[in-house]
Amino acid sequence: MNGLDGNSIGMTTCWAPPSSPSPRTLLDLLNQADNNGDVDSISKIFPQTNHQSEQRSSLGERVAARTEFNLPPLETQNNRPFAAFFRNPSTTHPSPHVLISPGFSPSAMLQFPNMFFDPSHMIPPPLIVNGGSPEAVESSGADHATTLISYNNPMHVALPPQQVASSESDPVANETDLVTAKIERESEDDEEFKEDEDEYQNIVDELDGEPSSPKRRKLEGSTMIGATRSCKSQRVIIQLECEENNPEDGFRWRKYGQKVVHGNPNPRSYYKCTNTACTVKKHVERGAENVKFLLVTYDGIHEHDPPAARGSTSGQKSQDGSSTSQDHNNHRTVRLGRPPSSSSASQALRLFPCSLDPPMDMTPFYITGFAKLPSLPVNQNHTEPKIERVIPDGTEVFKVIRDRLNLNFGLSL
């Protein structure tokens, strides 16, 4: 998969800022550029944007061209989220848009799925991650959202222009979507993309009043890459290169099923959050052709704290080689995202055996980089955590912003 190469920003570039720029500073700078219509500045901040001006006949193809994603034929098979992602891992393609650090937390994504997507909008141009192969797709409907994260790669995200409006209408989300919203502006200025959007909207409008028409269903289904019909909640898809079949993410899961799904000989495992009041589920499967890649799909949002790490428990080893959250003692375990508690952070940070290295607690990332998150799903009754430290590395998005602000605005942060 090309996600391992390309224009990634190496995690070896360690940044330990003596003083971190405030999110407000960044926001103001970006707002300033934005208000001035200085899209170039934004482009400079995110030079990865690489537009292709291809003329294609269909909306899907043009959207694909716009997002530099070779949209596969609209076959039912392509609506299946996972197998297709893994089927062609070798395609390389220049990539646009937002970089997401390899350390980006799936738990955090689960907690803050709106960081990349506003489910209130139904028009879902595909969210593309990292190149020509469909490694990542965001899809949406009126009642669900899917965000796909490509781990150990820089993540390249193309978001629909609608999200800009959403961000603007929601000041909280606007601040949270600092990066994505700004990227959106580029799309908004793109006439071709606006045409695509209009065309799509026309079709949707034409189909209004026919909510169950096959035509409409097909149209919507064609954009549901990465989601399934049963997806009624926010969905976050994480792709990572990992040996563990059940990388730890700070929450405890109970496996309730395993099934071989079409197009992938590797079984998909189904997990539920063990919290009795929590309905969050996830399923995990390996790539059809490259078993090194693991795709973890979270359905729902935790509305509880991650459980405290279990003390002296030892885990069971499943037959497929997966490990549970208990096997810290005997197996190397992957921890994704925020550890259960700050006191256990150091322990958790040791648990990064695969390419998710280096480990990091992503909480301060949100606090310092994109602070003030919208509708915090976890611990909503909690007060906003105090910023006590800045993670020394891994905040590549933040680093890029800083560097670009420095480069383009002469601002030394």
Next chain:
DNA sequence: CGCCTTTGACCCGCGC
């Protein structure tokens, strides 16, 4: 005993 995985059966939505 508690917690977990395993696994076949079952349910349900969708396409034909």
Next chain:
DNA sequence: GCGCGGGTCAAAGGCG
């Protein structure tokens, strides 16, 4: 209506 495929259930069994 039927078959397919994804998702879920629940009994059985393993492990510490």
